[in-house]
Amino acid sequence: MILDMAPRKPYLSKSRIISAWQCPKKLYLEKHHPELGEISARMESLFATGREVGRVSQQVYGAAGSIEIPFSRNLSLMLRQTKALIDGGADFPIFEATFQHDDVLVRVDVLIPDGSGWRAIEVKASTSVKDYHVLDCAIQDWVMRHVDLPLTSIALAHINNRFVYRGRESYSGLLAEVDLSDEVRAVDPAVDELIIRARDAVMGPMPEMHVGTHCYKPYECQFINYCWPSDSAYPVAGLGGSKAKLGDYVARGCRDIRDVDANSLSADTQLRIHRVTCSGKPEILEGAREALEALGYPRYYLDFETIGPAVPIWEGTRPYMPIPVQWSCHIDDGAGDGSYAGMRHEEFLDLSGNPPMRILAERMIECLGDAGPVLMYTNYEEKVINGLIELFPDLQESLEEIIDRLFDLYPVVKANYYHPKMLGSWSIKAVLPTVSPQLDYASLDGIKEGTEASDGFIEAIDPQTSPDRKAELERQLLRYCRFDTEAMVEIVRFFCNASR
Numbered sequence: 001m002i003l004d005m006a007p008r009k010p011y012l013s014k015s016r017i018i019s020a021w022q023c024p025k026k027l028y029l030e031k032h033h034p035e036l037g038e039i040s041a042r043m044e045s046l047f048a049t050g051r052e053v054g055r056v057s058q059q060v061y062g063a064a065g066s067i068e069i070p071f072s073r074n075l076s077l078m079l080r081q082t083k084a085l086i087d088g089g090a091d092f093p094i095f096e097a098t099f100q101h102d103d104v105l106v107r108v109d110v111l112i113p114d115g116s117g118w119r120a121i122e123v124k125a126s127t128s129v130k131d132y133h134v135l136d137c138a139i140q141d142w143v144m145r146h147v148d149l150p151l152t153s154i155a156l157a158h159i160n161n162r163f164v165y166r167g168r169e170s171y172s173g174l175l176a177e178v179d180l181s182d183e184v185r186a187v188d189p190a191v192d193e194l195i196i197r198a199r200d201a202v203m204g205p206m207p208e209m210h211v212g213t214h215c216y217k218p219y220e221c222q223f224i225n226y227c228w229p230s231d232s233a234y235p236v237a238g239l240g241g242s243k244a245k246l247g248d249y250v251a252r253g254c255r256d257i258r259d260v261d262a263n264s265l266s267a268d269t270q271l272r273i274h275r276v277t278c279s280g281k282p283e284i285l286e287g288a289r290e291a292l293e294a295l296g297y298p299r300y301y302l303d304f305e306t307i308g309p310a311v312p313i314w315e316g317t318r319p320y321m322p323i324p325v326q327w328s329c330h331i332d333d334g335a336g337d338g339s340y341a342g343m344r345h346e347e348f349l350d351l352s353g354n355p356p357m358r359i360l361a362e363r364m365i366e367c368l369g370d371a372g373p374v375l376m377y378t379n380y381e382e383k384v385i386n387g388l389i390e391l392f393p394d395l396q397e398s399l400e401e402i403i404d405r406l407f408d409l410y411p412v413v414k415a416n417y418y419h420p421k422m423l424g425s426w427s428i429k430a431v432l433p434t435v436s437p438q439l440d441y442a443s444l445d446g447i448k449e450g451t452e453a454s455d456g457f458i459e460a461i462d463p464q465t466s467p468d469r470k471a472e473l474e475r476q477l478l479r480y481c482r483f484d485t486e487a488m489v490e491i492v493r494f495f496c497n498a499s500r
């Protein structure tokens with residue numbers, strides 16, 4: 001049971017006000033029951049990206065004398081330091097300048113002297129301006145106006161995804177600035193209402209909110225597993241489709257896919273999920289076996305792991321570009337029983353910190369030979385190989401020959417198979433335990449999913465990482481990527497043996 005114990009006069013940060021704008025219940029839970037939230041690896045990774053972009057923005061906007069107001073639990077210290085700089089006539093950029101009005105506290109990413117006033121810049125890791133960024137800037141503007149800071153403009157700096165890193169730690173051009181002064185003025189009247197809404201959420205009882213689209217946009221909420229039904233065998237979210245419509249089902253009392261009236265569904269995929277779930281038996285069509293048996297030998301099962309940092313680390317790469325850093329390949333020459341245990345396995349992983357793409361591509365070309373289907377799960381591998389062609393035009397012919405041999409397992413599985421335990425997903429992680437119960441990504445120790453692999457790689461090449469930790473990460477990365485190709489082998493074996 002949740003006890004309502006709201007403080008009498010809480011201060012509000014900008015992120016809390018934005019939380020209340022997304023969902024008042026989210027802010028209530030953040031304030032009173034943060035322990036009910038679950039921060040996913042993806043969320044952690046987004047926070048880390050935001051910090052990295054913030055760090056680089058100080059290089060981009062820094063000038064002689066620039067100062068950062070360091071974060072302190074002592075709010076008044078940050079406020080005093082900011083005031084001293086501004087009252088003292090600072091003529092250099094200030095990072096994280098801190099202001100407060102009516103218990104609303106903001107920290108401004110960049111404040112640059114501009115004649116007799118100041119230019120404010122909010123830095124974001126996204127690649128374009130979103131609607132909610134205007135609100136974000138409007139809250140900053142609201143506080144700065146009320147403390148009589150003369151603002152000449154307010155802008156948002158986002159990642160310029162056409163930027164190509166040329167090395168030497170030079171990131172000039174990484175951020176694209178958009179002046180939002182007019183847009184901010186237009187939404188200014190809404191800020192007072194937002195603050196009232198946030199205060200009500202913090203000080204009142206837990207707001208009644210139904211689940212829906214707002215649980216995922218603009219930010220994935222950390223309380224999804226608390227608010228969405230998760231205590232039934234086949235939670236209703238597994239029907240997929242519109243989050244708003246799923247929210248309506250939950251509001252009408254449906255907790256399980258089987259609670260939903262089939263007559264209310266129209267999408268083929270939802271009808272199929274509903275039908276198979278209600279039957280309790282998996283659906284396996286012949287098409288998968290037919291398509292897979294038609295493939296020749298040798299067969300190659302290929303999987304990449306990639307990184308896509310917002311702040312590029314290697315010359316010639318762009319922000320968020322998927323850069324392959326590792327691959328695993330199982331090779332079936334057709335002589336064995338089709339299990340991965342009897343197959344040849346090759347892999348590539350370079351944790352030196354040097355750009356690994358060239359040697360990764362050359363080793364892959366060598367491993368894959370010149371004939372035989374190259375199996376992948378979703379067309380991500382094709383995108384990655386196309387990225388390698390962009391980086392190394394001299395390898396174009398060899399890489400295009402590999403692209404011509406790619407065979408995507410995903411559409412074959414999706415068209416021919418569904419098991420109730422897949423809960424609306426045809427991802428390899430959802431399919432694998434239903435076809436090979438002894439294999440489950442959840443059983444891996446350490447790295448168990450792509451975001452963790454990407455973050456693990458970045459940590460492993462960091463010179464600050466200890467040798468022991470690096471060795472442990474190397475073990476986990478190799479195991480995880482190999483598991484992906486073992487999973488593909490098991491899925492193919494399952495369908496080739498099915499219905500015999």
Ligand code: SF4
Nearest residue numbers: 023026215221223227
């Ligand atoms: S999961 Fe949805 S309803 Fe629950 S707090 Fe988050 S946004 Fe609000």
